[in-house]
Amino acid sequence: MNYSESLYISLTSIFAHKLRSGLTLLGVVIGVMTIIATMSVIKGLQQMMEEEMSQLSAGVFQVQRYDQQIGDGGHRRNRKYRPKIGMTEVRAIEENVPLVDVVAPEIWHWGATLKFENEATPPNVTIAGGATGFAVNNGYMIETGRNFTQVDVQYARPVCVIGAGPARKLFPYRDPIGERITIDGQSATVIGVFQEMGSMMNRNADNRVAVPITTFTNWWGSERSWNITVHTKDPTKIDEALEQTIGAVRVARGLKPGDPNNFGVWHSNQIVDSFNDMTKWIRIAAFGIASIALLVAGVGIMNIMLVSVTERTREIGVRKALGAKRIEIMGQFLVEAVILTEIGAVFGIVVGVAASVLVGKVTQLPVTVPIWTIFAGLIFCSIIGIAFGTWPAWKASRLHPIEALRYE
Amino acid sequence: MSEIIRLKNISKIYEIGKIKVPALKDVDLIIEQGEYVAIMGPSGSGKSTLMNIIGCLDTPTTGNYHLAGEEVNNMTDNELADVRNRRIGFVFQTFNLLPRADAYHNVELPLIYAGMSRAKRREQTNEALSRVGLAERMKHKPNELSGGQRQRVAVARALVNRPSLLLADEPTGNLDSRTSYEIMQLFHELHQNGNTIVLVTHEEDIAAYAHRVVRLFDGNISSDKRQEPRTGMNGGFAAKPEENGEAA
Numbered sequence: 001m002n003y004s005e006s007l008y009i010s011l012t013s014i015f016a017h018k019l020r021s022g023l024t025l026l027g028v029v030i031g032v033m034t035i036i037a038t039m040s041v042i043k044g045l046q047q048m049m050e051e052e053m054s055q056l057s058a059g060v061f062q063v064q065r066y067d068q069q070i071g072d073g074g075h076r077r078n079r080k081y082r083p084k085i086g087m088t089e090v091r092a093i094e095e096n097v098p099l100v101d102v103v104a105p106e107i108w109h110w111g112a113t114l115k116f117e118n119e120a121t122p123p124n125v126t127i128a129g130g131a132t133g134f135a136v137n138n139g140y141m142i143e144t145g146r147n148f149t150q151v152d153v154q155y156a157r158p159v160c161v162i163g164a165g166p167a168r169k170l171f172p173y174r175d176p177i178g179e180r181i182t183i184d185g186q187s188a189t190v191i192g193v194f195q196e197m198g199s200m201m202n203r204n205a206d207n208r209v210a211v212p213i214t215t216f217t218n219w220w221g222s223e224r225s226w227n228i229t230v231h232t233k234d235p236t237k238i239d240e241a242l243e244q245t246i247g248a249v250r251v252a253r254g255l256k257p258g259d260p261n262n263f264g265v266w267h268s269n270q271i272v273d274s275f276n277d278m279t280k281w282i283r284i285a286a287f288g289i290a291s292i293a294l295l296v297a298g299v300g301i302m303n304i305m306l307v308s309v310t311e312r313t314r315e316i317g318v319r320k321a322l323g324a325k326r327i328e329i330m331g332q333f334l335v336e337a338v339i340l341t342e343i344g345a346v347f348g349i350v351v352g353v354a355a356s357v358l359v360g361k362v363t364q365l366p367v368t369v370p371i372w373t374i375f376a377g378l379i380f381c382s383i384i385g386i387a388f389g390t391w392p393a394w395k396a397s398r399l400h401p402i403e404a405l406r407y408e
Numbered sequence: 409m410s411e412i413i414r415l416k417n418i419s420k421i422y423e424i425g426k427i428k429v430p431a432l433k434d435v436d437l438i439i440e441q442g443e444y445v446a447i448m449g450p451s452g453s454g455k456s457t458l459m460n461i462i463g464c465l466d467t468p469t470t471g472n473y474h475l476a477g478e479e480v481n482n483m484t485d486n487e488l489a490d491v492r493n494r495r496i497g498f499v500f501q502t503f504n505l506l507p508r509a510d511a512y513h514n515v516e517l518p519l520i521y522a523g524m525s526r527a528k529r530r531e532q533t534n535e536a537l538s539r540v541g542l543a544e545r546m547k548h549k550p551n552e553l554s555g556g557q558r559q560r561v562a563v564a565r566a567l568v569n570r571p572s573l574l575l576a577d578e579p580t581g582n583l584d585s586r587t588s589y590e591i592m593q594l595f596h597e598l599h600q601n602g603n604t605i606v607l608v609t610h611e612e613d614i615a616a617y618a619h620r621v622v623r624l625f626d627g628n629i630s631s632d633k634r635q636e637p638r639t640g641m642n643g644g645f646a647a648k649p650e651e652n653g654e655a656a
Contacts, residue, residue, distance in 0.1 A: 005520045008513075012508045012509070013508070016508055314504065315506055317504075318500075318504045318505075318506065319517070319521075320465075320489060320492075321463070321465060321492060321498050321504075322492070322493065322498070322517055322518045322521060322565070323489050323490065323492050323493020323494070323518055323521040323522065323569075324489060324521050325485075325486045325489045325490070325521075326485060326486060326489075327486075328521065401465045402460055402465050402466055405465075405500070405504065
């Protein structure tokens with residue numbers, strides 16, 4: 001079989017019917033575009049997730065009351081009888097885990113209102129009670145003013161550092177430092193403002209106020225469970241540190257050997273894992289849609305190839321008369337079907353990449369096109385072309401030369 | 409001279425539903441190398457069937473067919489394709505050129521199926537196009553050529569593989585008398601150069617160019633005569649038909 005001949009024939013035949021070929025390819029284009037755009041956006045989300053998580057940098061993990069499950073409210077409800085995490089656990093880690101140095105407890109509360117003079121925020125500000133390490137652990141930088149100090153924490157001073165959101169809302173025209181605001185009715189002095197995070201994953205990141213953890217418990221009691229952020233001295237020994245920490249917390253909570261942990265350990269890699277777990281279904285759905293589009297497109301291709309074979313019956317007769325063997329006729333039409341789908345695939349890739357870039361521009365997601373999707377698109381389309389091109393090609397190859405030559 | 413075609417007891421029976429229609433009945437025919445034979449007969453006489461069998465486009469129901477020494481009556485489709493490619497050059501009434509390919513590519517086609525290298529193909533294609541006087545038009549597509557030029561491209565395509573046999577099926581059927589004359593002149597020249605030509609026609613004045621006329625009637629050979637061709641050494645081509653008409 002002569003490939004350059006087949007290639008030449010295919011291209012002239014495809015380009016002789018541009019509109020027909022184009023319409024046939026639409027399905028292929030849509031299928032490939034769907035795969036590439038969806039995978040790119042998910043990849044972008046994943047990358048952003050990883051970036052955000054890297055704020056919980058290597059060697060940092062958290063001990064919390066609940067396990068790390070994204071979008072899994074059912075589990076949470078089932079485990080609401082777990083004991084709270086508090087000072088006991090902080091002490092246990094500090095005293096028994098030599099591999100860690102900073103043990104920073106945090107308490108979170110959602111839905112507070114901040115007021116200053118006549119200005120008030122909506123009741124959706126997140127309050128964080130923390131120690132001096134709070135800003136560092138959570139990736140906040142101080143824009144103006146200062147962070148709270150050991151002394152602020154020790155004496156439970158009524159001070160706060162506000163996020164960029166409340167700062168803009170309450171102090172549109174003046175410096176907030178030194179002003180007294182109320183946080184859900186409790187009066188506190190603003191000592192600092194966090195730099196704007198502009199986070200994409202969590203629009204709430206700027207809508208926060210941080211107070212010393214002692215101040216927090218003074219005002220709102222200690223019935224909330226704490227999150228404990230743990231820094232490993234040597235990030236390469238994180239696994240060991242995790243193990244020791246889990247051991248210390250188990251002892252502190254009086255668990256017997258064999259009991260399951262009644263607390264969760266949150267680690268950035270695990271968060272990324274559970275994100276991937278969740279997006280797995282989106283990926284599968286995208287693949288399903290793309291596969292259906294490509295199957296439909298395949299039927300279209302089969303249809304157009306059957307038309308092409310009928311139209312070119314005489315040509316097939318001539319070629320056979322001149323000495324073309326069955327396999328050569330079959331090869332010619334198969335190559336044509338594959339090239340047709342591949343042209344669709346290339347257009348699909350171009351449109352898919354363009355769509356991804358556009359989505360990236362609009363949403364500010366760090367969208368990147370995973371290279372494997374391009375190859376997957378090309379290979380999948382070849383398979384479609386072969387699968388749906390075989391029958392028309394076989395039909396062409398079986399034509400009797402005399403009947404084909406007589407065909408009007 | 410050696411035999412190019414040897415048909416022995418060839419019959420072809422078509423089955424249309426339950427009725428068996430014999431198209432050829434025990435035909436014997438030998439054609440030697442270098443002959444110029446016209447096969448004639450009214451429609452239904454079996455001449456198309458005979459041509460298809462000679463051209464290895466179809467196989468006989470019974471009988472033996474040797475083409476240039478090879479027994480072809482029991483060959484498979486692919487073997488027949490190979491024989492057609494190597495041994496036979498076809499010229500059709502309707503030219504049967506590929507419409508989207510230029511003259512060069514049309515002529516090159518049999519060589520591609522022969523698996524010839526590009527350089528060798530170029531050499532033989534150019535030679536065949538020159539032979540029919542169309543070397544300058546090789547980049548033209550069929551719709552940019554006149555009827556006579558198209559048929560000359562088809563003749564070049566038939567010649568390009570240097571076949572044992574040139575098989576022409578009503579080659580002038582779609583041409584006016586002037587271009588018919590040109591094509592017949594070309595056939596004459598090819599015959600002069602030693603090509604074996606079998607011409608199927610129902611027109612007496614076209615058959616008159618051949619050296620031998622085989623007439624078929626009702627599936628049998630009714631006559632097989634050698635004749636003095638209308639053209640020959642005595643310069644029958646000197647006067648063109650139209651010019652004759654004008655002079656009269």
